[in-house]
Amino acid sequence: MEDVMLFGMVISPFVTRVEIALKLKGIEYKYVEEKAGNLSEKAIKYNPVYKKVPIFVHNEKHISESIVILEYIDETWKQNPILPSDPYEKALARFWSKFIVDKLMNAARKAIFYHDEKELEQGIEETTVALQLLENELKDKFFGGDEIGIVDISAVIIAYWLPIIQEAFGLKLFTSEKFPKLYNWSQDFNSHSIVKELLPPRETLMTNYKGVYERHVASK
Amino acid sequence: MEDVMLFGMVISPFVTRVEIALKLKGIEYKYVEEKAGNLSEKAIKYNPVYKKVPIFVHNEKHISESIVILEYIDETWKQNPILPSDPYEKALARFWSKFIVDKLMNAARKAIFYHDEKELEQGIEETTVALQLLENELKDKFFGGDEIGIVDISAVIIAYWLPIIQEAFGLKLFTSEKFPKLYNWSQDFNSHSIVKELLPPRETLMTNYKGVYERHVASK
Numbered sequence: 001m002e003d004v005m006l007f008g009m010v011i012s013p014f015v016t017r018v019e020i021a022l023k024l025k026g027i028e029y030k031y032v033e034e035k036a037g038n039l040s041e042k043a044i045k046y047n048p049v050y051k052k053v054p055i056f057v058h059n060e061k062h063i064s065e066s067i068v069i070l071e072y073i074d075e076t077w078k079q080n081p082i083l084p085s086d087p088y089e090k091a092l093a094r095f096w097s098k099f100i101v102d103k104l105m106n107a108a109r110k111a112i113f114y115h116d117e118k119e120l121e122q123g124i125e126e127t128t129v130a131l132q133l134l135e136n137e138l139k140d141k142f143f144g145g146d147e148i149g150i151v152d153i154s155a156v157i158i159a160y161w162l163p164i165i166q167e168a169f170g171l172k173l174f175t176s177e178k179f180p181k182l183y184n185w186s187q188d189f190n191s192h193s194i195v196k197e198l199l200p201p202r203e204t205l206m207t208n209y210k211g212v213y214e215r216h217v218a219s220k
Numbered sequence: 221m222e223d224v225m226l227f228g229m230v231i232s233p234f235v236t237r238v239e240i241a242l243k244l245k246g247i248e249y250k251y252v253e254e255k256a257g258n259l260s261e262k263a264i265k266y267n268p269v270y271k272k273v274p275i276f277v278h279n280e281k282h283i284s285e286s287i288v289i290l291e292y293i294d295e296t297w298k299q300n301p302i303l304p305s306d307p308y309e310k311a312l313a314r315f316w317s318k319f320i321v322d323k324l325m326n327a328a329r330k331a332i333f334y335h336d337e338k339e340l341e342q343g344i345e346e347t348t349v350a351l352q353l354l355e356n357e358l359k360d361k362f363f364g365g366d367e368i369g370i371v372d373i374s375a376v377i378i379a380y381w382l383p384i385i386q387e388a389f390g391l392k393l394f395t396s397e398k399f400p401k402l403y404n405w406s407q408d409f410n411s412h413s414i415v416k417e418l419l420p421p422r423e424t425l426m427t428n429y430k431g432v433y434e435r436h437v438a439s440k
Binding site for chain 1: 353
C-alpha cells in the first residue's frame with residue numbers, strides 16, 4: 001500500500017497540474033487543502049524553501065515545484081506516460097512546459113499588473129507573441145499527440161485559468177479569433193473526461209481574481 | 221560520426237554549463253561564438269523563441285534552455301552521468317538546479333540592480349537566505365557526491381560568476397566567512413580539472429561586469 005499525499009489549494013493551477021497527472025495514471029492519493037498565506041506547519045516542514053503548494057509526498061519523501069513533481073510521477077508510475085520516450089521529443093516537451101510560465105505567463109502577468117500604459121502595451125504584445133508561438137507548436141489534437149502530455153498539463157493555466165483571469169481584469173489576451181487552434185485545444189482539453197473533474201468551479205476562480213483585481217486597483 | 225554544435229558566448233554561465241557536461245562526457249563538439257545583442261541568423265533560426273544562447277545542435281536537432289540541454293546530454297550519452305538514477309534523488313537534483321536561478325540568482329539580481337535602499341536590503345537578505353539553503357544542502361564534496369553532478373554544473377554561476385559580479389558592483393553577498401562550506405565547494409569546483417579549462421578569464425568577466433555596473437549607475 002503506497003502512501004501518496006498532495007498538499008494543495010483549490011485555486012492553484014500548479015496543484016491542478018499534479019492532480020491531472022495522478023488521475024491520468026490512476027494513482028490514489030490523499031488531498032490536503034491548505035490556506036493561502038497561512039500554510040500548515042506540516043506543509044512548511046515539507047517545503048521550507050518555497051513555502052508553497054503543490055507539495056507532493058510519496059512514502060514520506062516530499063517534492064515541490066509542479067514540473068519536478070510531474071517528472072517524478074512519470075518516472076515512478078510508468079502507465080499512461082506524459083513525457084515522450086525519445087530524448088529529443090522529451091527535450092522539446094520540457095522546453096515548452098517551461099515556456100508556459102517563464103515566457104507566456106510572465107508576459108501575461110505584466111499585462112495584468114501593469115504600472116503604466118507602456119508596461120500594459122508591452123505585456124499585451126509579449127503575451128500575443130507567446131500565444132502565437134504556442135499556437136504554431138500545436139500540431140495534433142493535443143500537444144502530446146492523440147493523448148494529453150506534460151505540455152498540455154502544464155498549459156492548464158492557459159486553457160482554464162487565463163480566460164477567467166483576463167475577464168476579471170477586463171483584458172482580451174487569449175481569444176478564439178486570434179488563436180483558433182489554441183482555443184479549440186483549450187475546449188478539448190477542458191472537456192477531457194479526467195481534466196474536467198479536476199478543474200475548480202469557474203465561480204470560485206472568478207470571485208478570487210475579481211478580488212485580486214480590486215485590491216490591485218485600490219493599491220494604485 | 222556525430223554532429224554536435226554549441227552556439228555560445230564566452231561570458232555566459234549558461235553556456236559554460238553545457239560545455240562542462242559535454243567535456244565530462246568526452247563529447248567532441250564544434251563551438252560557435254555569438255555576439256550579444258546581435259545573434260547570427262543561424263542562431264536565431266535555431267532558437268526563435270528566446271533568441272539566446274546556449275543553443276545546442278545534435279544531428280540538426282536543436283535545443284535551447286541550459287537545463288533542458290543538460291538533461292538531453294545526460295540521456296543521450298550515458299557515460300559519467302550527471303543526474304542520479306533514483307527518481308527521488310533525480311527530483312531533488314532538478315529542484316536544486318532550478319533553485320539556483322529561480323530563487324538565488326533572482327534575489328542576487330535584486331541586490332545588484334536595486335532601485336532604492338529598500339530593494340537593496342531585500343535583495344541582500346533574500347540572497348543570504350538562499351545561499352544558506354544551498355550551504356545546508358551540501359553534504360559531500362560536491363552536490364553530486366564525490367563527482368560533479370547537475371546541481372554543481374548549474375551552480376557554476378555561484379562558484380565563479382557571483383564573486384566577480386559582486387566585486388564589480390561593490391557588494392558582499394557570497395563570502396567565505398558567511399558560507400564556509402559553499403566557499404570550499406566553489407574552490408574545489410573551480411579547480412576541478414575539467415571545469416577550470418572551461419571558465420572564461422576572470423579579467424574578461426570583470427571588464428564586462430564593470431561596464432554593466434557603470435551603465436547601471438549612469439542610468440539611475
